[in-house]
Amino acid sequence: MAKVVFPDSFTAATGGVREIATHAENYRALTVELVARWPDLSELLERSAVAIDGQIYQDAFLEPLDADAEVFFMARIEGG
Amino acid sequence: MAEAVDYKQIGTRPIRPDGVDKVTGRARFGADLILPNMIHGKVLRSPHAHARIKSIDLSGALAIDGVFAAVSGADFPAIDGGGEVGGEGGGSVGDVAKNIMARDKVLYHGHAVAAVAASSPALAEQALDAIKVEYEALPPVLDVVAAMAEDSPLVDENNYTNLPEKPEQPSNVANIGKLARGNLEEGFAAADLIIEREYKIPMAHQGYIEPHACVANIDETGRGSVWCCTQGHFEFRGMTAKILGKEMSDLKFIASEIGGGFGGKTVVYLEPLAVLLSEKAGRPVKMAMSREEVFRATGPTSGTVARIKLGVDNSGKITAADAWIAFEAGAFAGAPHMPGIMTIFAPYDMEHFAVQGFDVLVNKPKVAAYRAPGAPQAMHAMECALDEAAIQLGMDPIDIRMLNAADEGTQAPYGPKFPVIGFKACLEAAKNHPNYQKPVPEGAGRGVAAGFWFNIGMQSSAEININEDGTVMVIEGSPDIGGSRASMCLMAAETLGVNYDDVRAQVGDTESTGFCNVTGGSRTTFATGLAVVQACEDVIAECKKRAAMTWGVDEDQVVWEDGQVLPAPGVNADVTPMSLADVAAGAAKTGGPIQGRASVNAQGAGPGFSVNFTDMKVDPDTGKVDVLSFTAIQDAGTAIHPSYVEGQMQGGASQGLGWALNEEYIFDENGVMENAGFLDYRIPVASDLPMIDTEIIEVPNPSHPYGVRGVGETPIVAPLAATSNAVSRAVGKRIADLPLSPPNVLAALDA
Numbered sequence: 001m002a003k004v005v006f007p008d009s010f011t012a013a014t015g016g017v018r019e020i021a022t023h024a025e026n027y028r029a030l031t032v033e034l035v036a037r038w039p040d041l042s043e044l045l046e047r048s049a050v051a052i053d054g055q056i057y058q059d060a061f062l063e064p065l066d067a068d069a070e071v072f073f074m075a076r077i078e079g080g
Numbered sequence: 081m082a083e084a085v086d087y088k089q090i091g092t093r094p095i096r097p098d099g100v101d102k103v104t105g106r107a108r109f110g111a112d113l114i115l116p117n118m119i120h121g122k123v124l125r126s127p128h129a130h131a132r133i134k135s136i137d138l139s140g141a142l143a144i145d146g147v148f149a150a151v152s153g154a155d156f157p158a159i160d161g162g163g164e165v166g167g168e169g170g171g172s173v174g175d176v177a178k179n180i181m182a183r184d185k186v187l188y189h190g191h192a193v194a195a196v197a198a199s200s201p202a203l204a205e206q207a208l209d210a211i212k213v214e215y216e217a218l219p220p221v222l223d224v225v226a227a228m229a230e231d232s233p234l235v236d237e238n239n240y241t242n243l244p245e246k247p248e249q250p251s252n253v254a255n256i257g258k259l260a261r262g263n264l265e266e267g268f269a270a271a272d273l274i275i276e277r278e279y280k281i282p283m284a285h286q287g288y289i290e291p292h293a294c295v296a297n298i299d300e301t302g303r304g305s306v307w308c309c310t311q312g313h314f315e316f317r318g319m320t321a322k323i324l325g326k327e328m329s330d331l332k333f334i335a336s337e338i339g340g341g342f343g344g345k346t347v348v349y350l351e352p353l354a355v356l357l358s359e360k361a362g363r364p365v366k367m368a369m370s371r372e373e374v375f376r377a378t379g380p381t382s383g384t385v386a387r388i389k390l391g392v393d394n395s396g397k398i399t400a401a402d403a404w405i406a407f408e409a410g411a412f413a414g415a416p417h418m419p420g421i422m423t424i425f426a427p428y429d430m431e432h433f434a435v436q437g438f439d440v441l442v443n444k445p446k447v448a449a450y451r452a453p454g455a456p457q458a459m460h461a462m463e464c465a466l467d468e469a470a471i472q473l474g475m476d477p478i479d480i481r482m483l484n485a486a487d488e489g490t491q492a493p494y495g496p497k498f499p500v501i502g503f504k505a506c507l508e509a510a511k512n513h514p515n516y517q518k519p520v521p522e523g524a525g526r527g528v529a530a531g532f533w534f535n536i537g538m539q540s541s542a543e544i545n546i547n548e549d550g551t552v553m554v555i556e557g558s559p560d561i562g563g564s565r566a567s568m569c570l571m572a573a574e575t576l577g578v579n580y581d582d583v584r585a586q587v588g589d590t591e592s593t594g595f596c597n598v599t600g601g602s603r604t605t606f607a608t609g610l611a612v613v614q615a616c617e618d619v620i621a622e623c624k625k626r627a628a629m630t631w632g633v634d635e636d637q638v639v640w641e642d643g644q645v646l647p648a649p650g651v652n653a654d655v656t657p658m659s660l661a662d663v664a665a666g667a668a669k670t671g672g673p674i675q676g677r678a679s680v681n682a683q684g685a686g687p688g689f690s691v692n693f694t695d696m697k698v699d700p701d702t703g704k705v706d707v708l709s710f711t712a713i714q715d716a717g718t719a720i721h722p723s724y725v726e727g728q729m730q731g732g733a734s735q736g737l738g739w740a741l742n743e744e745y746i747f748d749e750n751g752v753m754e755n756a757g758f759l760d761y762r763i764p765v766a767s768d769l770p771m772i773d774t775e776i777i778e779v780p781n782p783s784h785p786y787g788v789r790g791v792g793e794t795p796i797v798a799p800l801a802a803t804s805n806a807v808s809r810a811v812g813k814r815i816a817d818l819p820l821s822p823p824n825v826l827a828a829l830d831a
Contacts, residue, residue, distance in 0.1 A: 007495070008259065012243075013246025051495055053497075056685070056686075060683075072496045075419070075494075077355050077418075077419055077422070078536060079451075080453050
């Protein structure tokens with residue numbers, strides 16, 4: 001199962017949960033699963049970037065998640 | 081993945097396409113456009129750092145003959161939120177709208193309160209004098225730490241710290257970010273040495289040479305065009321349309337040449353004012369800021385207070401680190417506190433750490449992005465603490481970094497594991513560099529520091545048109561700040577197998593090419609370059625189709641090699657290979673002009689690391705610091721045009737040195753900036769600096785066809801700490817605060 005890690009800013013919405021495992025096969029399925037479980041995450045997900053196996057996506061959508069994938073949500077970076 | 085290959089074009093150093101125009105003065109910048117019947121706009125700015133606006137009377141200005149329009153906050157539609165603007169810490173569109181024209185309060189000295197358009201700049205200035213504004217002065221909030229206190233006066237009575245549960249009381253703290261891993265208590269218990277210190281860095285400006293300028297020409301239907309200097313004309317169009325309640329299709333934005341931006345031109349200041357004034361006046365309106373306005377009213381970067389506690393064992397291994405950083409946001413939320421806390425420990429493999437960052441409102445100009453926003457200030461604290469640890473342990477400062485260095489697979493402090501990175505390669509290159517092998521000059525100190533930036537991708541578009549003679553036209557939408565047109569031409573030439581001189585690049589306006597995010601975040605060569613490469617691949621596919629049609633074979637029976645179409649191996653066709661020019665020459669008969677296009681939302685920009693070292697000497701009588709040498713080493717991924725990579729490294733080093741040695745906003749007790757000009761706000765000049773030596777490390781980014789990582793931001797990160805470390809070693813005493821200007825150094829020596 002893929003490992004999903006939440007930043008500190010997500011924990012209020014997740015009731016303190018910082019990490020879950022998921023069978024979701026792609027990013028969209030993961031976000032559907034997360035919002036179904038924690039509706040308050042919806043807005044945070046829109047404002048966040050995500051790293052999947054070390055690759056940072058500012059706007060992930062259908063990126064596949066391997067069974068042993070590591071997913072980290074993080075603040076969006078834009079730079080100057 | 082891009083392997084180390086023998087490119088024909090990439091890695092060469094041709095002269096940039098805009099070079100001759102720039103050095104001969106032909107290039108046209110923001111203020112260079114002149115239109116028939118054009119008039120001139122000026123802005124009335126607040127004399128208070130914090131005040132309530134009781135009334136604004138524009139009638140005196142409008143009564144002057146030759147004044148065509150005057151506006152204040154009441155002329156703009158109300159916006160609530162409106163989405164985020166581009167660039168780090170840009171904030172919401174609603175806040176940008178209030179920043180470019182105050183509504184019920186002025187929030188910093190220089191905040192715009194009204195604007196006029198008149199037949200001459202002098203008459204516009206006279207009209208400003210005729211505007212009557214009544215203020216109720218309020219106490220200014222100027223100190224970032226004091227601003228965080230519960231009993232501080234409030235910059236914004238409606239600001240509540242963005243927490244999961246809304247606090248009961250408003251506060252000047254807009255946002256808080258936290259990262260943590262492991263167990264600090266356990267980590268510090270394992271330390272043999274603990275370094276604990278506070279570092280202060282004042283607000284500083286991006287210091288671009290060209291002040292903000294634009295010309296708006298709006299017709300009676302409310303539609304028209306805007307010519308402006310910008311890092312992103314598409315995003316300027318979007319912001320301006322939202323602020324004025326227009327459709328994006330009402331406005332065409334054209335990017336002029338740009339005399340520097342460094343993040344400060346990712347957000348609008350003048351453009352919505354010029355559009356509104358032009359619409360009211362029925363004439364084109366030019367607006368250009370003075371240098372004083374640039375300092376007082378456009379985005380500096382945050383001043384910071386950083387506290388760090390660092391634990392290391394006797395071998396130099398980091399056992400724990402705990403940091404606290406307060407960032408000045410200026411008058412509206414949006415300090416780069418998140419990138420600050422995400423970068424502070426990024427170069428190191430650490431088991432136990434915690435860091436908190438605060439986005440704090442103060443009555444100073446709203447900060448804007450500045451190269452690697454937040455990273456120089458945050459990493460200054462860590463890199464200085466690490467240097468102190470190295471001194472106390474008797475270790476070489478590169479060795480202590482190498483001992484703790486992150487590598488491929490290291491879990492970054494902000495979460496994911498690093499892909500392939502070049503930090504250790506930079507450290508090795510620094511240790512082996514001839515400048516590092518030399519002894520430290522007598523009386524000098526040698527400072528070392530590391531730098532890091534994420535780099536980003538985001539959205540870009542590009543079109544390729546093949547001219548009838550086979551030459552190539554690239555059209556893309558990223559304003560060229562650092563030579564990107566040359567890089568686009570090189571990547572197009574490499575992909576198409578033609579010479580660099582056969583390719584021209586044009587930055588299209590918002591009606592001539594697809595959307596591009598701002599030129600920022602070190603993204604243009606990576607993301608727009610990716611779009612250019614894909615558009616070229618589109619051209620190649622079309623050429624193969626046309627050749628197959630010409631030869632009467634199937635498309636899968638032709639291949640593209642070295643800039644020409646050939647029959648595939650094993651295909652028995654008695655034909656002559658067709659070059660791009662050959663295909664273009666026959667295009668009329670095979671389907672018309674040859675074009676390619678691509679739009680991308682590029683992901684997978686590769687992280688960039690750097691190592692800087694510098695030798696500096698301090699005059700004990702005057703406190704003046706002399707930079708004897710400075711060496712910048714950086715992993716750029718593949719350097720598409722090495723000269724422009726080196727230029728970015730040298731430019732970032734120069735800006736970082738200026739910030740470290742002299743640059744600071746100096747405010748009086750009323751929040752008035754006292755040094756709003758280049759005579760008193762001292763950026764480095766050529767005679768202040770030695771030649772910045774550079775070494776490019778090329779660890780290709782596997783997510784780009786040619787291995788590009790992104791270059792522009794990382795170079796400014798390390799110079800601050802490298803300077804602090806060099807000066808502190810030179811004087812034998814840690815000086816924690818910047819800038820290390822002569823009076824500050826003397827005061828520290830005397831303390």
